[in-house]
Amino acid sequence: MSKSTLTDSLVAAAGIIAQEVAGDVRMTDTRADEAERGITIKSTGISLYYEMTNASLKSFTGARDGNETPVTMNAFELISTSKGLNLGSLFEKQMGLVKRKTQFTSKCPANEIVTKIEAAAGPMGFDVKKNNYKMKLLGEKSGRKGQLPVTTEVFQVTPSLYMVEMKKSRGDALEFDKFYKNLTTGLKDIV
């Protein structure tokens, strides 16, 4: 197989031309004299779009472009969010504690969820940092135990159903509870 034919095959794989004509069409031999003589004279640049699946990206820890969809949650991860499996609440209720982590589901598209959380948390005095579908909200210093850091992540269950997880890494539990309650009143339309 020649180099031009290989290039055609790649272009066909990207769905731009039909596989059957790959090799004959010689897409990158764009000059008239190239086409006529059946040879490549100058090099031609071409961009092909390939979509990587979430599965193949799972081990990629580098920075990603802001355009892809949120991390997909499989059925078992989804099931594990059930209240019936959270025995911590046996202790929390007895110990009078408030949860360290909570979640809600939404049918709203993921990027809208992120925008709405940002819009609700901002006026509450939180500094918002976004990284794709993970957000870090940092409360103001006047809290009881210093700043309240909250991490939020949006997971995709199906293309029309998302789960938003919120947890605090340190700071006052009561403040977190208050924060979550205030936030959800602001997010009423998406929860």
Add this chain to the structure above:
Amino acid sequence: MLAFVKRFSLKRTKHPRGYEDPQVLASETPFTVNEIEALHNLFKKLSTSIINDGLIHKEEFLLALFRNSSMQNLFADRVFYMFDRKRNGVIEFGEFVRSLSIFHPHTPEHEKSSFMFKLYDLDGTGFIQRHELKKMVGALLSETDLGLSEESIEAIVEQTMIEVDTNKDGKIDEEEWKELVAKNPSILKNMTLPYLKEVTLAFPSFVLDSEVDD
């Protein structure tokens, strides 16, 4: 040793069935004797909330978990079933401690993984079958009152079966489950309760009760 015997004869200890000696339980679980005494205080609260017999009945379990003794929840039912090792419809103190010990941060992961697999194996066939997974997804979604369509539930189940059922026999066996857990350790996060290391603070025994100083 003598002090221990003295305590036993001075104190009228008539315990409900299923009570096990804290020393025994401590030797067989990651808990210390003090922690088991603290768990006993928690157990006493839970097991006398509706029926005052020192045994945790289903309604008392649901009340503790959801503040609603008649809550309908597939997963809570399964947890209760798993804790009730003798299958006599109640959780006794020994069962309570031994089952909770699986959730202890020091318990090895394979025990937690195995517990979860059995919990999800609704009909106890040794496999998590497709229809069981579908039932559980449906049950979870009904907790959220989102009203998802049959197609969406089917899509979620299908996607997961493709990923997990590597030998394509329509069900998930324990080997496939172990591979899934190795790839996604977060699936087991419910199986560890950090609170278990703080029980002595939350449910303190009075000094007179305990002979043992940790």
